[in-house]
Amino acid sequence: MDLTDDRITSAPFYHQTGNERAIFEAAAASRLPIMLKGPTGCGKTRFVEHMAWHLKRPLITVACHEDMTAADLAGRYLLTADGTVWNDGPLTAAVRFGAICYLDEVVEARQDTTVVIHPLTDNRRILPLDRRGELVAAHPDFLLIVSYNPGYQSAVKDLKESTKQRFVAIDFTYPEPDAETAIVAAETGIDVPVASQLVGVANRTRNLRGRGLSEGASTRMIVHAAKLMSAGVKLIDALRASIVLPLTDDADVREALEAVILASAP
């Protein structure tokens, strides 16, 4: 198994907003696990793709969910005509063959599931497969990355302290307006003034965080709006379709958001 399919061949666009690249590289060199924190749609996943390409390592992404078991990560025996066959899970594959394993939204997984990563995240760097009676030593290129959004997680859905403290953390926020404008323009090819307008509106929706919205419009949402616009949709309609309607079902907040958009538009 060489994980060729998991390699990223062309450079994903990423705009650095702080020193995240330097920290990532340093942590990767020291084989430290990394935790990416930040609101949804601010570029965490894109950053991981970019760094995987930069470090020339395969990337295995697992979207965590609450029904995920440890076996979904580590692997399980499958029944075949000849009997039972062991099948490596995504985490085991990454450990064995030296890939970046990215656990997206790790708090969504049950806490007992996440414990499986503990032996990988200290100086042992091993993965015990108790069902198979095997200890897999991590490949030197193996790197564990988890992401989560501290904003909307409740106290119950939080990482265990013992899990948290194993990671080097990088905090992500939405980029500054100028940087975000550059990102939207580069990502979608729309004109910078239009991108700047979209970013302005998105920033206003972020003011509503905690006042009717649990999150404001993400960079991803602005990119969606910009894509609609480059396909010929008008500014107001693009913003309504890509930001207002997905963000809220509350009639009052929706009316307010639409009014904010109209007020911000020329």
Next chain:
Amino acid sequence: MTSNDVDEIRRLSTQREVLRAPFAQIWLRLETIDTDLVQQWASASLALFHVNAGPACIIAFWQVAGSLGPGHMRLISKAGMQAANICRLAGAKAALACLETLPICLRLTSVQPASVQAWWHGLDRLAEAAPSLLADTVRRIEILLADGDGFAFADFVAAGLKATATNKARRAAFFALEDSLAQMLLTRRAGGGQGFAECETMLGAFIAGLCGRAPKLKAGPANMTRRSMIASGTVVMPPVYAGVAREQVRRLYRAAAAHAYAHLTLPTVLHPVGPLKPMQIALIGLIEDARVETLAMRDAPGLRHLWSGFHTARPGGATTAAGLMARLSRALLDPDYADPDGFVEKGRALFAEASARLTDPLLSRAIGGLLGNDLGQMRLQFNAKTYMVEPPYRDDNMHLWELPETPDDQLSLTVDTARGVNADNSTTPTPGDGTRAPRARETGQDDRGELLATYPEWDSSAGVERPAWTSLRDHAPRMRDPGAAEPGEATLRAQIARLVRARVVGRTERQPPQQDGEELDLDAVIKASVARRGGLPLDGRLYRDRRPRARDLATLIIVDVSQSTAAVDASGQSVLAAERAAVGALASALEASGDCYALRAFASAGRDDVRLTRLKDFAEPFTDKVLARLAGLSPGLSTRLGAALRHAGAELAPQRTTRKMLFVLTDGEPSDIDVTHPQELVEDARRACRSLRQCGIDVFGIVMDPAGVGSASTIFGRHNTIHVRKLQDLPAKLANVYFRLAQR
């Protein structure tokens, strides 16, 4: 209802000279219709006879019946019965008024039976509480029922009776539609029910989004129907905008809020009034408005569109100072507006010239002063008495001025006019004028319970939080035999049980492998086969099971048991009894669903004695003991809601669940014996609610305030307030709301 009624009515009518001809007339029409309907008509007529309604009433009833035809006979007969009841309560004159206006009622309501019924219900309440006012009130039907909504009328009556409970003169003024509250309610209805309260959430989100600041918006008194004002960083907006079309109201509120925040986001400079004349004051305000709007539009260009919709001034007509000023306002905002007037042109030119220096707050004084001189020399009349800032979205601009301690007459006139204070209207509900007497009674100090905690209280008039201001004390519950189940309780329980079943069955959750179950767990089977082949010990847990997901939720229900809950409705049920039934029924349902919940009751006798009765704790099962404690609740004392809310928050906070919900069952306004301005307790409760929400606790108010005019929406927020119109609806409504919310 028997055929005897028909004979009886014929006998009675022929005995009285005055009724003979009218009876003969109506009988001609009745002969052709269904006997069943005739009997209903006869029963209603007889009822009017029995209450001595007098011939005028009876003839009026017959005339209505005759004029409307058989299609409406059922409704008319019902109305006759209602009129007989009103005659009993408020006399024949009132009943006659009701019957004479019945055709108008039917026309306005388009003969919607439910709406007509609600209209009668409102009249009944009025007849009970204020019989002497009924006849005159009914004559105002064209105004009171203008929108054809009988329910709105019933709510109007309820609101009026409640607001004027202790003041007869004010009650008369209310139903004569001269009171400011009555006018406000009618205006709100005319505006499609859109007032500040309906727009508040939207406005808050709009301002937060637009300016990135926590919005401070509140409604002014009921007689403030003209212009917003800004006072120490808070925008006070009219509770309703009179004479504004329904579809424009929300837009107008937005325009007004955006304008006020255009002022508030800029540094303020107080201008001394000095020797300035009212016209100059008005012009300086106008230029300042244009200045802040222009600056705001640099940031949010779309505001021009929002505001310019309200600028309707145009050249033409008589040249007045106010007219020219409105045109200048428009010229400064709207670049496409053309105005040939020299004064307007000059204002525009001066303002355009200064466009690079707009951030200078002294600019408006300079330009406004110049223009004021010009306008003065034009010898145009300026009436400071009637001048209002135009258009209506702009505020009164009084916050721009440094007012002397004792303003001279001219200035105070300007201030009053600008503020839109209607000097003739002295019926404004000023807190503490006796119209809202505290509901509590004093009690001795000896029965004060154990001190549980002290909480701060928000003093809205001073704008400060008073630390450790209220003391919360534990009061041991009294136990009483719950007694026999109330009638209808079995149906209620069945209804709630259905709800529980519908809600509890929802998402399921995968359990770890079990000893037994419906399906084999593939992973477990493989593991077991591997173990068996390898000669390892077997784990017998091979089955998988999916169970309903346990809802991760803790609920605290607090019940208001203040003196006002002793009030009874028409069926003789008290508010407290309804609360008791509702909580009892919900608790037994919750017990079945396995949710974690606690019950508390509260009342207060001053800030030192806010009493909390623990009916059931989170861990405690729902037993007869809890029922006995519920039964032992008795009404008394007042409602210091803020303290109760803070304590509820403190009890919920340590619960380790994802969701925490707080339900407050109350019948209305917070009040206490040591508080003369109940509005302060409203503000305090609202603040307490907001801080609970910030801690992730969802607070819901279940409010027995049929008219929906109380402060509940202010306290809990419109979305989190559930108004209960009829007491008997409370249990089903509470359960329904709980299970709907618990699922989210």
